[in-house]
Amino acid sequence: MDMKTLPRRRTLSRRILGIGAAVFLGGLAAGCDSGDKKGLTVGFSQIGSESGWRAAETKLARQGAEQRGITLKFSDAQQRQENQIKAVRSFIAQGVDAILLAPVVSSGWDEVLGEAKAANIPVILLDRQIDTPNVDLYLTAVTSDTIEEGRVAGRWLAGKVQGRDCRIVEIQGTVGASLVANRKKGFEEAIATAPNLHLVRTQSGEFTRAKGKEVMEGFLKAEAPGSICAVYAHNDDMMIGAIQAIKEAGLKPGTDILTVSIDGVPDIFKAMADGDANATVELAPDMAPRAYDILLAYRKDHAPPPKWVQTPSKLYEPDTAAAEYARRKDLY
């Protein structure tokens, strides 16, 4: 009997203590609360931790919340929409002040976002958009412009080779992703203005290092020796694989074959610092801190932000690579 009741009694007393403390602290907070900027509580439903980039996004979400005095309630959905819906419902039940959602899929959000709206809790989408007929369901979406990423890469290459004839090979991401179609489209737009740039081969490297390497090996075999002038990869990881393939073919990446890729992961900065890569377009991982600032501004002046806030697609070259690598290697 005693064994059974003891822990229960302890939790009860702890709960009483907790309530007491909450009342006390609440009183304190009420005493010094000068607006609602301090003491915001934000719920963040993250997709998972499937890549270094996403881990960095999560880390910056926590850091940014701390810097702004925001209490962050974090939930990892492990790639499942039902977990995200559960997390959003639990945030609503807890009465958070706002919800950040990085949606794992683009459809099926109407109902749960409707519940958030009914509870008057603004939702900010991070990193990806959703399909919904009712855009009033969310306050804004903070994402990168994936077409612009491709354009930045293409413009850089056009500027780099000047008027020289250049045969380009492209390593795409996984076929079917909208991101892939966009990064391809933007790049093609940018090089279409330069008649000396020709996209001669394109193949999918499925966003992985191993496939990127295999695809580049194929390109190097299929094209006449020395005829490839540049390689464009839809992400840095495939480029890191491609760089290895170029080296193993006895060529010098970054010199014999120019490289430009997208994401800005630490290892591509390392490759640039070593002279093996030429450029990367950053997909900024600080989406959550941007969302916090939008949210704070919105709470202050109640002017709704634009429906789509684009993060900058900044291009990095070897000159800053060593410093950028040092800055990022512990973030990812």
Add this chain to the structure above:
Amino acid sequence: MSAVIQRLKAARPQLALLALALLVNVFVAPGFLDLRMQDGRLFGGLIDILNRGAPVMLLAVGMAPVIATRGIDLSVGVIMAIAGAVAAAGVNAGLAWPLAILAALATGLVCGLWNGLLVAVFRLQPIVATLILMVAGRGVAQLITEGRILTFTEPHLIAVAGGTLAALPLPVVLALLAAGLTGLLVRATALGLFVEAVGTNPRSSRLAGVHTGLVLGAVYVWSGLMAALAGLIATADIKGADANNAGLWLELDAILAVVIGGTSLYGGRFSIGRSVLGALVLQAMRTAILRAGLPPELNLVLMALVVAAVLTQQSPAFQPLAARLMARLKNKEARV
């Protein structure tokens, strides 16, 4: 000698397929068959296919005996990821490279033992038993790499994929050695017979005195070991352990290779050599598709068409059908 000729005769369909796949490569890239020696290593299209195909060859070598026992091992792709992560984390933590490689291989053995235990002792259906590790294992690998691609610079570990032995890339040598050793184990001893007996009729083979539990356990342990070796090669190839992607879906390629090699999923007769040929057919097709310069949207469609054609042609129901069709066509021609 006659035994070798008999084996080659048995492998006629697979050899014909491989020849066909290589022909496609020649058509796609002239000069594909050229071989040249450079810095003591052979280079050329054939070597590329052997080299890129080595991981799936290894998986198929482990998978063939498993399938012969009427089992299946869905966890091999994940074991590749775990073994690679162990090796990379090992050398990065300052472990000597031979120890890191041994640790990775031991990890494969442990994973295989786990599968074997579930199948042989707890009598779980193999597809379910190995599904457990397939689902959970990538998480284990991610825990080891902390979700990042764990890069390393240890030259000996990199040499597992980049090294050369007897003028061949080391992965090719390792895959051929593993295939040879496995072939010897199953054919020079009664082991292969036991494996086939368990797959054909577990009950009667037990009554005949075969220790079925031991045989079942052993094939999964061996499959785990082969997968770990494949994982080492895949990891060394990109000089980093990619827990999310290493070996992803390769278990399906391995099963396909074994099936193209003429082994039935209902168990029974199997052949290591023909399974290796099956893996090479797959790789030759993949290489041809990658080099053909077709839009990447077609990759999977083409692969599926080829596999469908190959398997239909091997199906016992298809051959009389095809014969009848041919006869009817001939009749029509005769009438015209």
